[in-house]
Amino acid sequence: MAYGVRLHIWGERACFTRPEMKVERVSYDVITPSAARGILEAIHWKPAIRWCVDRIHVLKPIRFESLRRNEVAGKLPASTVTKAMKAGRVDDVAYYVDKNRQQRAATILRDVGYVIEAHFEFTSRADESDTPGKHLDIFNRRSRQGQCFHMPCLGNREFPAAFELIETEDELPLADSQLRGERDLGYMLHDIDFANGKTPHFFRATMQDGVIKVPPFEETLA
Amino acid sequence: MSAITNRYEFVLLFDVTNGNPNGDPDAGNLPRLDPETNQGLVTDVCLKRKIRNYVALEKEEDAGYAIYMQEKAVLNQQHKKAYDAIGVEVEKGKLPKDEAKARELTAWMCRNFFDVRTFGAVMTTGVNSGQVRGPVQMAFASSIDPVVPMEISITRMAVTTDAEAEKQRGDNRTMGRKHIIPYGLYRAHGYISAKLAERTGFSDDDLDLIWRSLINMFEHDRSAARGEMSSRKLIVFKHDHPMGNAPAHVLFDSVKVERVEGEEDTPARHYSDYRVSVDAEALPAGVSVEEKL
Numbered sequence: 001m002a003y004g005v006r007l008h009i010w011g012e013r014a015c016f017t018r019p020e021m022k023v024e025r026v027s028y029d030v031i032t033p034s035a036a037r038g039i040l041e042a043i044h045w046k047p048a049i050r051w052c053v054d055r056i057h058v059l060k061p062i063r064f065e066s067l068r069r070n071e072v073a074g075k076l077p078a079s080t081v082t083k084a085m086k087a088g089r090v091d092d093v094a095y096y097v098d099k100n101r102q103q104r105a106a107t108i109l110r111d112v113g114y115v116i117e118a119h120f121e122f123t124s125r126a127d128e129s130d131t132p133g134k135h136l137d138i139f140n141r142r143s144r145q146g147q148c149f150h151m152p153c154l155g156n157r158e159f160p161a162a163f164e165l166i167e168t169e170d171e172l173p174l175a176d177s178q179l180r181g182e183r184d185l186g187y188m189l190h191d192i193d194f195a196n197g198k199t200p201h202f203f204r205a206t207m208q209d210g211v212i213k214v215p216p217f218e219e220t221l222a
Numbered sequence: 223m224s225a226i227t228n229r230y231e232f233v234l235l236f237d238v239t240n241g242n243p244n245g246d247p248d249a250g251n252l253p254r255l256d257p258e259t260n261q262g263l264v265t266d267v268c269l270k271r272k273i274r275n276y277v278a279l280e281k282e283e284d285a286g287y288a289i290y291m292q293e294k295a296v297l298n299q300q301h302k303k304a305y306d307a308i309g310v311e312v313e314k315g316k317l318p319k320d321e322a323k324a325r326e327l328t329a330w331m332c333r334n335f336f337d338v339r340t341f342g343a344v345m346t347t348g349v350n351s352g353q354v355r356g357p358v359q360m361a362f363a364s365s366i367d368p369v370v371p372m373e374i375s376i377t378r379m380a381v382t383t384d385a386e387a388e389k390q391r392g393d394n395r396t397m398g399r400k401h402i403i404p405y406g407l408y409r410a411h412g413y414i415s416a417k418l419a420e421r422t423g424f425s426d427d428d429l430d431l432i433w434r435s436l437i438n439m440f441e442h443d444r445s446a447a448r449g450e451m452s453s454r455k456l457i458v459f460k461h462d463h464p465m466g467n468a469p470a471h472v473l474f475d476s477v478k479v480e481r482v483e484g485e486e487d488t489p490a491r492h493y494s495d496y497r498v499s500v501d502a503e504a505l506p507a508g509v510s511v512e513e514k515l
Contacts, residue, residue, distance in 0.1 A: 013362065065257060068248035069265055103247045110258065146469025150415035151359050158266040160361050160413060162471035 004054070005139055006166040008173060009039060010113035013065075014154030014161075015106055019189060019200060025106040027155065029062045030207070033214045034191040035155055036116045039163070042152035044139040048126035051118050056212040059113035061178045068105040112154060115172055140165060175210030183207045190220040225422075226357075226429055229461040230414040231470050233477045234269075234363070234436050234453060237407045237493055241449015242371075244268045245401070252401045253371045260368035262406045266360040269410060272443050274337050276435040279442055281336070290335040290343055328354055332422045339422045340432065357419035358432060363410035366479050367490060374400040402449060405491045411474055416464035433458070437515045455498050456515040459505075467508030476501040476511075 016028045016035050033053040040051045122130060142148065143165035152161040166172060185205040193199040201220035205212050236243075244264040245251035254263040274289050281287035332339045332354060342356030378396045381387050387394055414429070433456065440451040457477055461467045478499050481490065490496065502511055 066248065067265075068246065069267060070247065071267075105248060142465060145467060146472065147463065147465035147467070148415075149417045149465065150355070150357070151413040151470065153359070157359050158361055160359065160411070160470070162469065164469065 004117060004119045005040075005136070005143075006168075006172070007040065007043075007116045007118075007143055008113070008164045008166050009116065009152070009154070009161045010059075010163075011154045011159055011161045012111060013108050013159045014112045015108040015159060016155040024104050025108075027064070027107060027109050028188055029109075029185050030058050030188075030205070030212065031056060031112070031114050031116075031154070032189045032191075033203075034189060036114070036118065037191065039152040039154075039161055040116065040118055040139075042150050043142050043148045043163070044135065045149070046130075046135070048123060048130040049120040049135050050123050051120050052216065053116060053118045053214045055117040055214060057115035057117070057172060057175060058179055058207060058210045058212065059115065059173055059175050060111055061176050063110045064107050065110045066105055066107050068103055070101050071104050073100045073102045108159070109154075113173070115166065179207065179210035181209065185212070187221075190214070191217060193217075193222070224426075225419040225424055226414070226416055226426055227464055229416045229464055229466040230429070231459045231473050232412045232414075232436070233455070233457045233474060234410040234412065235407060235455040235479065235498060236363075236410070236440065236451060236453045237405065238403055238448070239405055239450040239492075240402050241451060242401050242403065242447050243406065243408065243451060245447070250401075253369065253403050253406075255369070255371070256364060260370075262365035262369040262403060262408060264363040264408055264410070266362055269360055269363065269439075270337075270341055272439040273340075273432070273435045276439045276442055277336050277431060280431070280434070286334060287336045288334050290331070290338050329423075336428065336431070339424050340428060342418075342422070354422060355418055356422055357415045357417075357424045359413045359415070361411045363408045365406040365408050366496065367407075367481075369403045369406040370489075371401050371403055374402055376400055400447070404489070407454070407479065407490065407493065407496055409479060411470075413470060433514050453515060454493050455513065457500055458512045458514055460510045460512065462508040462510075468506035472506065473509060476504050 014027065014031070015025055016030070016032050017025045018028055033056070036053045036056060037051045040053075045051070120132075120135060143163060144167075146163075148163075152163060153159055154161045183206065185207055187202045188205040190201045190203045193201055199222050201217060201222050203215050203220045242251070242253045243262065244254050246254040249255075254265070255261070256263055277287060278289045331343070335343075337343070338354055338356070340356050340358045342354040344353050376398045378398060379394065381394050381396055386396070414424075414432075418424075436456055437453050440448075440453060443451070459473045478501070480497050480499075482495055482497055500511055500513070505511060
């Protein structure tokens with residue numbers, strides 16, 4: 001935890017999609033470590049470092065809302081494309097957006113606030129110029145000033161995340177009293193192992209008084 | 223063309239009079255409502271569709287301004303164009319092994335398609351052209367005050383089928399329904415990342431086009447359902463630094479939309495029932511504000 005950071009994030013809506021319910025998206029109860037990592041990376045990231053989320057503080061009561069939107073249905077069967085390729089022409093590949101529309105519901109979170117506690121580690125791509133102080137400084141400076149590489153989001157890009165650095169000497173914001181006690185959130189996505197064929201890793205998330213301890217990636221279940 | 227070098231945020235205020243700005247497929251096309259506050263909602267994708275439509279109208283066949291997510295478009299035809307243009311063999315469902323070629327494909331798509339360059343696109347269908355994350359990001363728009371949708375019953379002086387005509391015996395009428403909001407002023411927030419623009423080549427010209435489309439998109443989206451919609455105010459925050467000089471939420475907080483005094487309890491029916499103010503004094507250093515509309 002030597003190079004730890006604490007970032008307060010919040011937003012009106014969020015959707016951390018459960019992989020088992022992604023056609024009609026249903027969000028997890030809370031932010032996943034991988035989404036939290038994405039938010040940190042939106043502020044500062046270099047190939048030399050890897051963000052590791054240590055703890056997630058849930059600040060607001062968990063509430064859901066449902067939303068249905070017109071979306072494009074997605075993939076065209078590969079066979080149609082192969083056929084068209086053989087024929088050397090593409091005009092038979094008819095794929096109209098408005099004919100190929102799906103109405104999909106999403107069960108999303110409302111009014112969320114979290115504190116992400118995280119630190120970074122160096123990857124094999126780090127060199128001598130990559131001192132912990134440098135990256136920590138960049139992150140702190142950017143998050144203090146509201147700077148970011150791109151606007152971080154709460155699961156989907158249409159749900160932007162406001163963020164604020166919690167300085168080392170400052171207290172954490174208080175969690176809502178409804179979150180007192182222990183709650184088992186079941187198995188949750190930890191992150192995806194991109195080095196090994198994009199294998200998802202899960203962990204058993206328990207929330208104690210609003211705080212979820214995130215195990216190191218190595219201790220998770222593939 | 224070189225990419226933009228400043229980060230931007232914007233607040234767009236638009237209103238609807240006797241219309242339905244965005245129907246909810248879950249609620250029989252009733253205007254979308256936030257169930258907790260009864261504020262009206264318009265999704266990000268709804269607004270992005272209108273931007274695309276505006277750009278398609280303004281730029282028609284201009285090179286570099288094709289629209290990828292077209293109504294009546296053939297997605298994979300577009301991908302194929304990219305492959306053809308740089309002479310790569312199409313390999314089903316995969317990015318070309320050669321990373322440079324893959325980049326070339328994506329770059330070609332960005333160069334030719336305005337919406338790919340602006341909003342990004344996932345091009346992983348049948349013929350794969352990679353995935354692009356665009357610089358322009360929008361959030362849901364919600365109305366300033368709670369809105370009350372009304373159901374208007376209408377009649378049509380004809381029926382569709384003979385059978386219906388039989389049934390109605392010379393009284394050839396069908397009843398229909400329209401859902402409208404008498405008045406609603408909506409506020410949308412948007413973000414433009416200079417760093418992502420760098421990767422897709424989103425230029426200053428494109429930025430101007432975005433402003434134009436935000437201002438004019440409703441002028442070309444008239445229909446029976448929409449009623450009267452118009453963009454009322456477009457406030458743009460420009461950061462000196464590409465990464466930004468201030469948190470977005472601080473900037474958004476400086477834009478206040480209030481009811482005009484003395485009429486607090488009456489329903490708003492016109493834009494003049496609201497007062498919009500930007501607290502320019504409170505803006506952090508390095509951020510300039512501009513009212514484009």
